[in-house]
Amino acid sequence: MADENGKQTEMESRPWHQTVTLLLVSLRLAALVATSTAAGLMAFNKETKTVTVAVVGTNPILQSFTAAFQQTPAFVYFVLANAIASLYNLLVMLLRPCLKNRGRQVLVHLLDMVVFALVVTGAAAAASMAELGKNGNKYARWNPICDRFEAFCIRGGVALVAAFIGAVLLLLMNALSVVGLTCKNVTSNNN
Amino acid sequence: MRLFKCRVPIAAPCSITKMVKSFRVLYLLLRLLAAAAALSAAIVMATSHDSTTLLGITLEAKFQYNPAFEFLVIANGIGFCYSLIALFIPSSLLSRLVIMFDVIIAMLLTAAIAAAGAMAQLGKNGNTHAGWLPVCDQVPNFCDHAMGAMICALVGVVTYLLIVLYDVHMLLSPKLLP
Numbered sequence: 001m002a003d004e005n006g007k008q009t010e011m012e013s014r015p016w017h018q019t020v021t022l023l024l025v026s027l028r029l030a031a032l033v034a035t036s037t038a039a040g041l042m043a044f045n046k047e048t049k050t051v052t053v054a055v056v057g058t059n060p061i062l063q064s065f066t067a068a069f070q071q072t073p074a075f076v077y078f079v080l081a082n083a084i085a086s087l088y089n090l091l092v093m094l095l096r097p098c099l100k101n102r103g104r105q106v107l108v109h110l111l112d113m114v115v116f117a118l119v120v121t122g123a124a125a126a127a128s129m130a131e132l133g134k135n136g137n138k139y140a141r142w143n144p145i146c147d148r149f150e151a152f153c154i155r156g157g158v159a160l161v162a163a164f165i166g167a168v169l170l171l172l173m174n175a176l177s178v179v180g181l182t183c184k185n186v187t188s189n190n191n
Numbered sequence: 192m193r194l195f196k197c198r199v200p201i202a203a204p205c206s207i208t209k210m211v212k213s214f215r216v217l218y219l220l221l222r223l224l225a226a227a228a229a230l231s232a233a234i235v236m237a238t239s240h241d242s243t244t245l246l247g248i249t250l251e252a253k254f255q256y257n258p259a260f261e262f263l264v265i266a267n268g269i270g271f272c273y274s275l276i277a278l279f280i281p282s283s284l285l286s287r288l289v290i291m292f293d294v295i296i297a298m299l300l301t302a303a304i305a306a307a308g309a310m311a312q313l314g315k316n317g318n319t320h321a322g323w324l325p326v327c328d329q330v331p332n333f334c335d336h337a338m339g340a341m342i343c344a345l346v347g348v349v350t351y352l353l354i355v356l357y358d359v360h361m362l363l364s365p366k367l368l369p
Contacts, residue, residue, distance in 0.1 A: 071320040074309040120298050121305035128259040128306035139256040142323040182362050
């Protein structure tokens with residue numbers, strides 16, 4: 001590898017640079033796990049409750065109420081955003097040998113920011129819906145639903161926590177890749 | 192620390208070239224636009240208020256009655272203050288800190304508008320499965336105000352996106368970093 005800045009600069013930065021790369025890969029793996037957990041948990045979030053609404057003679061009339069993630073657009077967006085984020089992270093990790101080019105690394109960094117924004121917006125929208133489902137809004141006459149559909153709310157809450165953890169990991173990854181990109185100027189000019 | 196001591200070859204001469212100057216002007220204009228958009232979003236949402244009487248019951252709509260709208264007001268207030276502060280920071284050692292905070296504040300604003308958007312969609316269409324009725328027919332002024340505030344916040348978000356892109360560009364070509 002040709003270096004125009006003197007050998008000692010390269011050798012000074014190399015172990016630090018390796019640490020940054022290793023940290024980036026591990027953060028990406030952790031973010032992949034977090035976002036895929038969030039997407040999967042929310043996608044399989046469904047609860048059905050059957051109640052007796054009336055009794056005619058001796059026959060009870062049953063009616064079933066379902067709570068599913070498809071009923072709320074915010075949750076649909078949440079599942080989609082986390083699915084896209086986990087697929088993107090998986091793709092980047094699988095294609096790592098092809099991404100040694102500096103131009104491609106800048107592209108990956110920009111796409112990282114886009115995916116981070118996706119996850120953050122999905123988590124924010126789902127969190128506002130979840131807060132409404134738990135506490136309701138008495139001014140708008142919207143009743144909470146979590147007292148009736150407990151399992152739905154618990155699963156949704158765990159998915160939300162996983163998405164927030166994924167968002168924090170993606171933020172750290174963004175900051176670290178900025179550091180990795182700027183100090184790469186010293187070690188490799190044309191890689 | 193090792194992080195900020197990377198020796199980068201500086202190819203540009205000592206005096207600021209014309210291109211760098213115009214970039215600086217553009218950067219300042221973007222920050223002013225972001226500050227204005229955030230301030231207008233916060234003010235428009237904070238002044239939204241409507242009430243109606245339905246069958247003897249008064250239905251009142253204020254932004255404080257909804258946590259997502261409160262978050263929008265607070266986040267845009269924080270964005271406005273930060274934009275003003277970032278305008279007046281002497282661009283020397285704190286450049287990298289400003290860049291980090293730019294990303295954080297941009298994400299704060301995007302999260303705020305996402306949450307407010309979810310609430311607004313619910314207020315307009317309701318949710319039949321949960322038994323939640325839409326409220327925008329009863330309080331149309333409030334809904335219009337909220338829509339205006341969200342449009343301003345969206346302009347602020349797009350401006351912050353441009354600011355973050357400019358920051359990344361500045362980091363990757365060190366000649367532009369003061």
